[in-house]
Structure formats: C-alpha cells, structure tokens
Amino acid sequence: MVSKKFILLPIALVCTIFMKSATALDLVYCDFTSNQTNPSDATGRLSWTRVSNGTFSGAHLTGQLNTGFTSQNPQDYSFCAKDPSGNVFKDMSREIDDALKITNPPGTGPFNCDFSGLDVDTLSGMIMEISMKQADGKNATIGRAQIQPTQDSLSPQSSQPVQGSQPPQSSQPAQDSQPAQSSQLTQ
Ligand SMILES: *[C@@H]1O[C@H](CO)[C@@H](O)[C@H](O)[C@H]1NC(C)=O
Numbered sequence: 566m567v568s569k570k571f572i573l574l575p576i577a578l579v580c581t582i583f584m585k586s587a588t589a590l591d592l593v594y595c596d597f598t599s600n601q602t603n604p605s606d607a608t609g610r611l612s613w614t615r616v617s618n619g620t621f622s623g624a625h626l627t628g629q630l631n632t633g634f635t636s637q638n639p640q641d642y643s644f645c646a647k648d649p650s651g652n653v654f655k656d657m658s659r660e661i662d663d664a665l666k667i668t669n670p671p672g673t674g675p676f677n678c679d680f681s682g683l684d685v686d687t688l689s690g691m692i693m694e695i696s697m698k699q700a701d702g703k704n705a706t707i708g709r710a711q712i713q714p715t716q717d718s719l720s721p722q723s724s725q726p727v728q729g730s731q732p733p734q735s736s737q738p739a740q741d742s743q744p745a746q747s748s749q750l751t752q
C-alpha cells in the first residue's frame with residue numbers, strides 16, 4: 566500500500582504540469598462562411614499555432630480560402646484582426662499578402678507565414694476581417710469571422726478535484742488510468 570503513494574505522487578505532479586500548460590492556448594482558428602446574401606464572400610479557415618523553438622517565438626499561420634478571391638493580385642487584400650469595438654489589433658496584411666497565391670480564383674492555394682512575437686492567446690475572441698480593393702479603389706469587406714480558442718480543457722466536465730490528492734483506497738482499481746480531466750484554472 567505504501568508504494569502506491571510513490572506512484573500517485575509523480576502522477577499528481579504530471580497532472581499539475583499538464584494543467585498549467587493547458588491554460589495557454591496553442592492554437593486558435595477562424596472559419597469564414599458565406600451568408601448567402603453575398604455569394605462572393607470569402608470562405609475557408611485561418612489557423613494560428615504557437616511556435617517557440619530556438620530561433621523563433623510567435624505564431625505560425627496556415628490558411629486556405631476557397632471563395633471570395635476574385636482578384637489574382639495578393640496586394641488587393643487586407644487581413645486585420647480587430648477587437649470587438651472595431652479597433653485594429655493586428656494588421657497581418659503584409660505577411661499574408663506575401664504568402665498568398667491565388668492560383669485558382671476565386672480560391673487560394675494553401676499558404677502559411679509567421680508572426681514573430683505574436684502570442685496566439687491574444688487573438689482569441691478577436692474578429693478577423695478580410696477586405697478586397699474594388700475597381701473604384703475602395704476596400705470592401707469580403708469576410709468576417711471571430712477567432713475561436715481550441716482549448717480542450719474548456720469542456721464542462723472538467724470540474725473535479727485532482728484525483729491524486731485522495732489517499733489511496735484499496736478497494737478501487739487504478740484511478741490513474743484516467744487521463745487528466747482535472748483542469749481547473751490554477752492561478
Ligand atoms: C522555428 O519556427 C520557425 C517558424 O515557424 C520556422 O521557420 C523554423 O524553421 C523553426 N526552426 C526550427 C529549428 O525548427
């Protein structure tokens with residue numbers, strides 16, 4: 566029985582580490598869908614992944630947009646993350662325009678680019694807006710979508726205390742075979 570304590574202790578430790586890392590978002594995304602009113606709307610997905618390796622720290626964007634890109638000139642498009650009041654939080658136009666390849670209008674090929682120093686956490690909840698320069702020189706919004714978190718621990722069933730903190734009860738089979746469902750926000 567005593568040895569069980571020594572097994573549960575490292576498991577509790579691993580759970581704690583897991584919980585800590587789960588509080589930071591590692592991936593956020595937004596889906597553009599057409600609202601039918603405007604059949605030339607942009608549709609598709611943009612995703613930002615947290616990257617931190619020896620040489621780079623920031624966000625890596627991958628995307629592909631299937632409709633809406635009727636102009637083949639990447640410089641005609643602007644991509645801005647705006648806060649809910651409409652203020653520009655991050656203008657990503659330069660990086661995305663450089664990466665954009667509109668080989669099959671109105672769709673783009675898959676593209677990717679990097680944003681140094683951009684923390685993906687800060688993008689969650691922002692509104693991503695795509696606009697396209699029109700013949701008259703004005704910009705028209707062709708896509709608008711809210712950036713969503715993809716944090717598994719936001720699921721509702723995760724409100725139980727850490728199992729490892731219970732003293733071992735010999736009548737129960739190994740609790741530790743369950744994956745960590747313990748993700749209360751420990752601040
Ligand atoms: C680090 O991440 C950047 C950005 O995604 C990438 O360009 C670079 O190749 C990566 N370096 C290593 C050593 O993985």
Ligand SMILES: *[C@@H]1O[C@H](CO)[C@@H](O)[C@H](O)[C@H]1NC(C)=O
Nearest residue numbers: 642643644658698702703704
């Ligand atoms: C249209 O968008 C581009 C790129 O963001 C910007 O440089 C330009 O000033 C905008 N033009 C108008 C008329 O808003």
Ligand SMILES: *[C@@H]1O[C@H](CO)[C@@H](O)[C@H](O)[C@H]1NC(C)=O
Nearest residue numbers: 600602603606706707708709
């Ligand atoms: C549909 O999208 C267009 C352009 O994106 C926008 O101007 C219009 O208000 C939207 N209509 C509805 C009902 O959401």
